[in-house]
Amino acid sequence: MSIRHGIIALLAEQDMHGYQLKVEFERRTGGTWPVNIGQIYTTVQRLVRDGLVLPAPGERSDDRADVERFTLTDAGRAQATVWWSTPVERGAPARDELAIKLALAVTAPGVDVRDVVQAQRTESMRALHDFTRLKAAQPQTDDLGADLAWSLVLDHLVFDAEAEVRWLDHVEARVARASLHPRPSPRPTDDPAAGGAGGGRARRRSGAPPPGGRRR
Template sequence: MSVRQSLLAILDQGPCYGYQLRHEFDRRTGSTWPLNVGQIYNTLERLERDGFVERGETDSQGHVYWQITDAGSAEVAHWLASPVVRGRATRDEIAIKIAVAVTLPGADAGGILRAQRDESLARLEELRGSLSDDLAATVITQSMIFAAEAEVRWLTHTEQLMAQHPQHALSLELATERPKRGRPARII
């Protein structure tokens, strides 16, 4: 999730101070992704360093208003017009945990998988129960619901796959050979 571009997009609507940006971000995302104000100020400072925002007026209460530059507006337009490209390599903690578990002697990969599915189903029900009339919150919550549904389907599929192919479950002891220096080959 791009906090950087989201804050820039909000600033493209007009100058804001830090807490105001936090409020606007919450309002526009249905408060589904809480940001702390320190993260906002750190992001603003990086945006200033990169020439996308600049400090503007300070009001009587000491609020520093940040305003977008032309380069910042161009960055917002580019971000909004560009699709999000997901990386090829998986960094999914659940997938990695199960993949490692099926290779560990004595690990109950099936039990780990079932416990995760139970947790994922509970999260799915929690998400379904949190839907509201707020459009921004609904868009984000439904995205999370669809992702949780896909996770549950994948976990169920993986459990079936493990049951159908028990001969493919590995039990790897530590290798006795020492690897050479350098990065391992990428598996795609």
């Protein structure tokens, strides 16, 4: 749904043709998510089918007339304002491969969760560093708005990656704790041990800031 709404939002500002939609979308999101041109056209087709978009009737004289532009219908314009005023739903979160993987890992025999966490942390931190480096190297273009947008998107990725790392640390800790007192049978109201146990496990921490975690 992301592209669909993006297209509507862009058309709300100005009539455009397909290629232009692609270029604009990418510019406004800092090139973080390149869009396949094919998808633009098929999505627009569906929008036309649904009565939200129309091929532009009046051609502009100030520009090439041979390319076909698209306009929002009233319904489309309404959708745009609805989109802006309605938050994106966070009730039923999308499946996240990492979460699934670790959920399966802790319940799978013969899989060492710590190895999985370890490998993932390396990857996630690598991504985090990449983003941070990108941020530092961020060029100032002549387009203030796009610079800000791109910067915010990058921040989003950074927050996300940080949170992921933090979660991995958390998982590791909980798994370690759980494996110290595995309870085979029901009944025990439980070991007094809660705290002690620190034993062993010298783990190097990753340095992630406060709360954080975002993935989808």
